[in-house]
Amino acid sequence: MSINTELLARICKEPGAPGYESRIRRLVLQEIEGLADEVQVDNMGNILALKKGVNNPEGKKVMVAAHIDEIGFVVTHIDDNGFVRFHTLGGFDPKTLTAQRVIIHGKKDMLGVMGTKPIHVLSPEERQKLPKTTEYFIDLGLPKDEVVKWVRVGDPITREREMVEVGDCVNSKSIDNRVSVFILIEALRRLKNPPYDVYAAFTVQEEVGLRGANVAAHQIDPDFGLGLDTTIAFDVPGAPAHEKITELGKGAAIKIMDGSAICDPRMVDFLQTTAEKSNIKWQPEILTAGGTDTAGLQRMGKRGSIAGAISVPTRHLHQVIEMAHKEDIAACIDLLHSALSTFDKYNWAHS
Structure with missing residues (x-):
């Protein structure tokens, strides 16, 4: 069927x-x-x-x-530059967060990207370590005064990805x-x-x-x-x-x-x-x-x-x-x- x-x-x-x-x-x-x-x-x-x-x-x-x-996240902090910190809700493999888009569900849905320290500035020792969820932040592309109009501590966050059909499978x-x-x-x-x-x-x-x-x-x-x-x-x-x-x-x-x-x-x-x-x-x-x-x-x-x-x-x-x-x-x-x-x-x- x-x-x-x-x-x-x-x-x-x-x-x-x-x-x-x-x-x-x-x-x-x-x-x-x-x-x-x-x-x-x-x-x-x-x-x-x-x-x-x-x-x-x-x-x-x-x-x-x-x-x-x-599985998702919850907002825990907004820093002076508007970057959002979060806590996980459910189990995550931290390395899968790199360069992903997410949606913060605040007063309106806000699209953001997961960011962490660029590989170009990692030390040789840092490059050998798997990332931790605490090393990531969410970049909304806005200054703090704009972010706080829509986002507050306690807002949920989910991943942004449309479902597609791949071969005989669905992928989402x-x-x-x-x-x-x-x-x-x-x-x-x-x-x-x-x-x-x-x-x-x-x-x-x-x-x-x-x-x-x-x-x-x-x-x-x-x-x-x-x-x-x-x-x-x-x-x-x-x-x-x-x-x-x-x-x-x-x-x-x-x-x-x-x-x-x-x-x-x-x-x-x-x-x-x-x-x-x-x-x-x-x-x-x-x-x-x-x-x-x-x-x-x-x-x-x-x-x-x-x-x-x-x-x-x-x-x-x-x-x-x-x-x-x-x-x-x-x-x-x-x-x-x-x-x-x-x-x-x-x-x-x-x-």
């Missing part, structure tokens, strides 16, 4: 640093209008969209979480995790008569510690939990086979474990079996470091949940050129839709 790249591009472009998700939240609310029986926004800003199950006398609940925040900032937001919207659009209540949770502040998912899972108390997120595709020159994690074009990744959750073997088997029955291309995922909302879904309900995750293989994670394969994205939509439609067909009893 083809995917709606125009919608994906809009979702990736909309800003939403952790804790500052209002603009992407508005877009999601617009896109899911009419797709759920009930929609609410909780105090933290999570969107919780309920699609009621049919013939569900036991009131079983499935919670699917895709976080809407993206914030593929992590806007591609999963897209997948959840598209699956919700196709979902007609789920057997169990489905809570589509568009969560906040994942990049700073799964905070929104923890709160949402505590409210919903799901029987089953499915995380939707990106995962590492280290299928590039020089990568040893055992370090690849996943590969682009090999299908939806079904998580076995990551740094924050060991997925329930029943959920892993259910997803793998569902993929096989539906002729959906899939690949296993073991990510030894890093975590996703899956951990919150698994642990924050009163009884815990039978939890797992569907992941989108992605190259160049936490950079501005994140890349995912369109066929993998389509496979994730298909797998999520098939799973949500057949939860009642699996024997969930402990072995």
